[in-house]
Amino acid sequence: MRSIDILTTLATATLLHSAHGARPRPSEANMTAPKVILDNDWGIAQFIPYLIALDAGWDILGLVSDTSDSWALQTGLHALATLERGGLSDCIPVYRGADYPLLQTPNRFQAYEALLGTLPWEGVFKRENITAEAEGGDPTSGDPGRIVRAAFEMPYYGYPNATFAEDTPAAMFMVEQVRKYPGEITIYSGGALTNIALAVRMDPTFAQNTKGLFIMGGYVDRMVQQTTGDVFQASLVSDINFVVDPEAAKIALSAAFPKITLVGNAANLLISTQEFLDEIYEVKNPYSELVHAYYGTGLPFWDETAAAVMVDPSIVTDSVEFYVDIDTAYSSPYYGYIRPYQAALMPPGLRSVSYVNNLNLTALASRIKHSVQYPKGCADLASL
Template structure:
């Protein structure tokens, strides 16, 4: 009898331990994003919504910053996205900075003319800024019907969230860093309360994409990047060094589009926005050799399991803010430097395991708003 009691006690202890682990609160995140319907930012939100439904993360809010597109266009797409995913009541959308702290159109054009290189991607700078709703491009399944922006600005929301949850908030910084810089400028007392910032940004030992020297997110607002990366908080960086090595290929694309959830809205949007490429002609549906990088969603996977990172290094990070060929360049020093903060830089990822996570997040059942009129014309 005593032996049975000991065994039973051991089982209870084991189950109790498992229950305690399961009962630990999910990580609290703010997604700070230059948002697009189902670009890398939109994909991260869709996966995060799935994780929230499973109780694995708590999305405090989605904050928007101009980058890939201008703020007004991003807002229209973000409002529809939270509505589409059925999380509009839980996850507020907060408008942030429309312009960077540094960089303006004249400087951008001068840099491109004098210092060509990279792929020349300029994001919002490559198109006219929308001045009214009439200038917007509607999401493929239409505008949000009942979801509105929250009144608070992105910077104020970030500051308030960190004050409410000191030490608990992870900011997934997957766009230019203007909102975070503004939050800290206005409320410097929040700095020691920030749990961590996980970035998609920078290029250290590989070429940049927008220019030969700089990755887009940090190039868009180098001053903000310099200020935020100089904060004495925990920094984890996913630069082009690793994102260049994690690519969606036709096999992964087919798993998302033609898998079990092929009739879902996310699969259909994924097909429309990735199947035909940025030019509408060269994509997974027309070119079997086509591929594209993943970028932002790596940050979310790492948040849940640091084991996805196969190789990391510690560097003290500096951002070049001089106007010219090196504007926005990220420099990683191997030893401590005065005035710089250390960061964990991810260099290699567990691609096979990550893509299981990625496909599951985009295809598993998520409560979504019905879209009976949705069609993909000509596709």
């Protein structure tokens, strides 16, 4: 009952709340550029998706933080810090997302693991580790409202001076913007789908009035990869963005978005190497410094791949349409797993998505490299 009351209160507040922006944005003069809201669990080097959108000439209405790898407060502060580092704080607002998933909590998640096995990558629900946080690790479990400043006390980085946009919850911001620009806004999700699910429930016209939804997540062969590789390989397909909030993923994937694109397995195709990071760093700027120092090697360009597919569908070399569902049975060993169907075998009420299978990796790497080496600034956005 409490969850219903919260949703009702938010929906009522949205109806009474007049549409507004957090601050003047130079890009408001650009009426023809594609519009996007980027929802992600931002980190110290997880800013490339918004650089890709800017590089492609897209109009970023705002960034939204969510709880997935860490709590939404901490990931939002990372978004503010990276924008500030690149001189983009004055033209791209950041909205704080919901602290908790719709149902999941650290205790609930850890109880599930005790019964049905450990998830290789536990994200925000990894047990609280004060030692790791003192060394600069983002907070996990514990209090979602606490801030770990050590995560910002590094070379090339710093705790942000900029603040979240007003006091507007992320889901409310998305609803307001879609009402302001019906049919024009693409929603990008690189983290959990909590904020998007809340927006869908707050406004029954929200999903249908967007331009579409792009999601990083949805690994269709998790079971095979989690048994045939080592623990690190298994962690790469943990699908934490869905597992952190399976109920939100189910709501989002059944909503009336004009088009939903899933970038799951394909997001693991381009792996970060030291050679590529060194290549990016041949052009020195605040963002290339952060990427070179903190992105790390051996990990896929997950969120970057989904952003590149969003702005340039031509890099997709193979995709398929199928119907999807998310297992939301807490007692299931596949809680949070994606379940794909063909039309002849699916249960009623599902909708189809476009699932990306393969990509032009040369074009993807080139887009990532260019967006980091030559990042757009507020002055560039004002001149569009």
